[in-house]
Amino acid sequence: MSALIVIIDDEEDLAELLEYNLSKEGFETVGFCNVLKVEQFLEEEEPDLLIVDRNLIYAEGAQFVKSLRSKGFNTPVIFLSAKDSKEDRLQGFEAGGDDYITKPFDMDDLIARVKAVLKRTKKQSNILKFKDILVNNESKQVFINDQEVSLTKLEINLLTEFIINKNIVLSRDYLWDKIWGSEYMSEKTLNIAVKRLRQKLGNSDYIVSVRSQGYKIC
The missing domain is CATH 1.10.10.10 (Winged helix-like DNA-binding domain superfamily/Winged helix DNA-binding domain)
Structure with a gap:
């Protein structure tokens, strides 16, 4: 399954780990440590998935995704966050998230859920x-x-x-x-x-x- 995945996380080590493991699965990845240039990238490219941390510099992840949705960006989103309460998860889904994974996480589980979201949203591409x-x-x-x-x-x-x-x-x-x-x-x-x-x-x-x-x- 080929896809372009954007990773937005200010933890450099974690972002590199995600890029490495997703690349091994055949995915193309692009990483951002903050949200400043993400919207411009989305206007120029057509990524298949965003993996978004909630605790970001310059913007809270769920609010950023909610802003993207209001502007017509429909790229699927998986939140990857240390915010793990029921309320936090609901906020993520209400903001437009397609899945929510809490830190710490199992890499095999994350990859399986990435594939599931991609498979599900691909069917909706029409x-x-x-x-x-x-x-x-x-x-x-x-x-x-x-x-x-x-x-x-x-x-x-x-x-x-x-x-x-x-x-x-x-x-x-x-x-x-x-x-x-x-x-x-x-x-x-x-x-x-x-x-x-x-x-x-x-x-x-x-x-x-x-x-x-x-x-x-x-």
Whole structure:
């Protein structure tokens, strides 16, 4: 099972131990000792899992994850913390955690639970969320505030591409190739498609035009 796992823990020895053991299992890992650059990383990459300590410099782990969730980041999270009371665990789950492991912990148990979360969330990968928009690519349905919106297959593909690459400017050439499968499509065709998508989303300002570059959802 290949996956990119982000480890956020200010205990350097523990972070290195986690990276070493997860790498042995075939996972790619990236470590951060605080939260300062994590959000920027999430905007640029698509990790499969975050392992987050609760006691972090500059931010409390559960509050940080709660903030990420409010901004539309849906990356699965396992809390790894010395905070081990029932209340602490509930706070972790309420903040958006998918699992909660207390320190000290057994490495084999952690790896098993990492694999379980990855397996479970991979099955949910056909469900994409962005703010009040939900896209079910399995049933080909789109909902805004739980109300279904009728989109064409092309519009669903376009919206899906925007959400997967949220906060990233997608050039017209990229969209032409990815959605239409052609490098040679009139600019008018793309502009009309984006305009119609915006209208069906309730003239949402989520999809913005970036002059001379393309479009992004933010």
